[in-house]
Amino acid sequence: MKTILRVAATATVALLASTAQAETRLTMSSWLPSGHPLVQDVMKPWAASVAEATDGRVKVIILPSSLGHPKVHYDIAREGQADITYGGHGYTPGRFKLYKMVEFPFGGNSAEATSVAYWNVYNEYLKPAGEHKDVKLLGLFTHGPGHIHNSKRTVQSAEDMKGLKLRVGGGVASDLASALGSVSIQKPSSSSYELVSSGVADGTLFPHESVVAFNIEDKLTHTTLVPGGTHNFSFYLVMNRDRFADLPEEDRKAIESVSGEAFARLAGRMWDTQDAKGLEAIRANGNEVVTAPDAFLTEIRQASAPMEEAWLKVADEQGVDGRAALEAFRAQSHQLDQSLTQTR
16 A cells, blocks of 8 residues: 555656646746836736646746846847847837838827737738847837827927927937927936936827826826827837747747737737826826827928938848838728727
8 A cells, every 4th residue: 555655646746747847937027117007918918828828838927127228128038038028129229220110100099000010011021131030029019109298388380399308219209309309318218207307308209108107297297199199119029039949839839829910919909098098197187288280290291201211221221122011001000090990
């Protein structure tokens, strides 16, 4: 009997050891506060979907603190300091070039639409350029359309923009702010409260969600709505390439099934939901909210036209049909935007 019990115990221990070995734990470095909607409503649900899709074989563990500044998060994944990271392409000027396609003004009124269109057009047109070849690209997405928020005055023209010190994340937002006469302060979104509350920045180009998320609605009392947005901001979700390759094929396919377009929809829906809440909170705070007149929209379009032309040249140098890609992105984004408007 004792022999039987020993054999049974040994078998149980072996089974538990086998189960423990079968579970793969992937670490994610997150630079945003744990309560931010991008963490709570996107990264955590996505991590849960990875576990579900792999029947519990793979678990994504979000580390309790960031492993570095937002601008180094791509390298954190590339070098394997963490298995998975996310970040903004514009945080590292000059490193990525093709992402600006989705950041030009008037990209769309829905983050879900722009994010899905981005993923689809990237894979059809931009992927061969190999800008993410040193990692496994799991997702691309944008935040909601940017608008103008400041503490100084009503903004309804380029003249009103002159001299305003605006915090921007880089990329097209930075270029546009400068082209319209503002002073561009290129810092990540996580620096917004410090910059605005100290007076270093007078405002920002932000989606509505971010004004509330970073607790600056009491300080930025003037909002100008720009239909289609002043800009979008391009984000990536990446994984260490070797770590991904080492996973069993079944698990790689499972992770991909909940990433890509599915992840773009998840992230986009979060931004759209939070943007609606953000605008409501801005209005409830008693802030001034105006819509940019057509003349100002024309000024924004004129200011961004040289940026688009410059990007088209860069795309050509990368072997990409930039004009076709840009047209496809805008067409898909607007079509998806209209479809979502009808169903919501």
